Amino acid sequence: MDPVGVAIIGGGIFVKEQHIPAALASPLLTLKAIWSRSLSTAGDAAKTIPGDAASSVDLYSSDSGQGKSYEDVLKRQDIVGVIIALPIVDQPAYIEKALAAGKHVLAEKPVAKDVATAIQLIEYYKKVSAGTKASFAVAENFRFNPGWAYAAEEIKKLGRVTGFIVRLNWMMQTSNKYYKTPWRTKPEYQGGFLLDGGVHFTAALRRLLGSENAVESLIAQTSLVSDHLPPADSINAVLKTKSGAVGSYIMAVGTTFQAFEFQVACEQGVVKTEGSKVVVVRGIGQDAVAEEKVFEKTSGVEEEVQAWAESILSGVPNPNQTPELALGDLELLEKMLTSGDQDGARQKLQYQHLV
Structure with a gap:
């Protein structure tokens, strides 16, 4: 089975130090794109990709002009899932857009800024996934x-x-x-x-x-x-x-x-x-x-990304990554x-x- 195409949404410290290496390490995933608010931040994240692999990763950002927005990432048929690592207050809106586009989501913790927002997000996920079949996982290394x-x-x-x-x-x-x-x-x-x-x-x-x-x-x-x-x-x-x-x-x-x-x-x-x-x-x-x-010391991120990839291919959510668990x-x-x-x-x- 061919690896699943994914995009990383965000270009911060944890993306560069953990998410990119984890995505590259998984034989089940192929990193297709990185989106960040600025092209410079997306570019800095891409610089952490070793060797020739960086040339196959497309960069998107809010300031890159037509055809390079977050919505354009979600339109790509070769991108099946997204790893989202954005500021806490911003994440729910990006999660909802990805789910609505039928993309599987792995989002960084916490699930939302407060319980009320988390409940609304989970309810939205249940409603939209009934049609799109997209899954929503929350990272907890x-x-x-x-x-x-x-x-x-x-x-x-x-x-x-x-x-x-x-x-x-x-x-x-x-x-x-x-x-x-x-x-x-x-x-x-x-x-x-x-x-x-x-x-x-x-x-x-x-x-x-x-x-x-x-x-x-x-x-x-x-x-x-x-x-x-x-x-x-x-x-x-x-x-x-x-x-x-x-x-x-x-x-x-x-x-x-x-x-x-x-x-x-x-x-x-x-x-x-x-x-x-x-x-x-x-x-x-x-x-x-x-x-x-x-x-052996491990951040657990590589393991959680691999588990997410396995859940996409199997169609069975990993019980350690459910949004309800993150709500608790x-x-x-x-x-x-x-x-x-x-x-x-x-x-x-x-x-x-x-x-």
């Missing part, structure tokens, strides 16, 4: 990291979950390449970097806990510690699952603390993960035995931000069963 998958399976072996701790602390400095992205420096969406990066971590937590330990309610406090990271850069939350377990979620992107740690306590042990390293402690007290496993990741983060805005008011969650 953490779900394709082998360390997280292993940790989730080990948690199931240790009995009932009794508690969990998430600690994610670092300083997003003004010199950071992602901070210098204008739409991130002055965010037009809730949470700033807490949302932009945080949905990956709520996805990781939900992957570890599983549907039987879906979060049912939470309380949280938020604050702005570093003035360059509005509207908030710190969350301290207490989460309660439908199974009755209580856990903490501590995330700060403007702190001198440094931590990246997920711990899940079970009746018969503990699982600790830092991404590529997973420690499983089996037993209690003096009888406990710890086993450490280190996985977004809701968990949004409810923490909402609770913080309401001085710790308890929030009930509706979409956590979608894991």
Whole structure:
């Protein structure tokens, strides 16, 4: 079977460092085009393509004139799918146009700037795909990291979950390449970097806990510690699952603390993960035995793009890439931000069963 023709929509840092290499690495895909708002940005992205392959990739942009617009990309019959990586507030409109044109979509996280917009987008997708048969997948590379998958399976072996701790602390400095992205420096969406990066971590937590330990309610406090990271850069939350377990979620992107740690306590042990390293402690007290496993470091992007390509060819959406799953990741983060805005008011969650 011939590779599927795809276009990449966007020309930012993640496109250049992750999406282009991932698309080129998949034997199931052929990169046909890159679109960006400016031709210079599209050209800069194309420069990352090695060898003669760049000459076969057509460039499109908003300033390239007639026949080179986003809509022109969508008119191409040889382009079956698009990978969309645009600013958070802009993505839904581009997703809708691609779906309406019958193109399969893989869109970067979060699925939308808030739950209300995400629900509207998902409803639109269900309506239009009934006719076009186009599929809508949302990228979440953490779900394709082998360390997280292993940790989730080990948690199931240790009995009932009794508690969990998430600690994610670092300083997003003004010199950071992602901070210098204008739409991130002055965010037009809730949470700033807490949302932009945080949905990956709520996805990781939900992957570890599983549907039987879906979060049912939470309380949280938020604050702005570093003035360059509005509207908030710190969350301290207490989460309660439908199974009755209580856990903490501590995330700060403007702190001198440094931590990246997920711990899940079970009746018969503990699982600790830092991404590529997973420690499983089996037993209690003096009888406990710890086993450490280190996985090859990977962003998970190459794996998720390959999974998307396979889903296009098979006609079966990958269960780790559904927009409903991404809605649950977004809701968990949004409810923490909402609770913080309401001085710790308890929030009930509706979409956590979608894991």
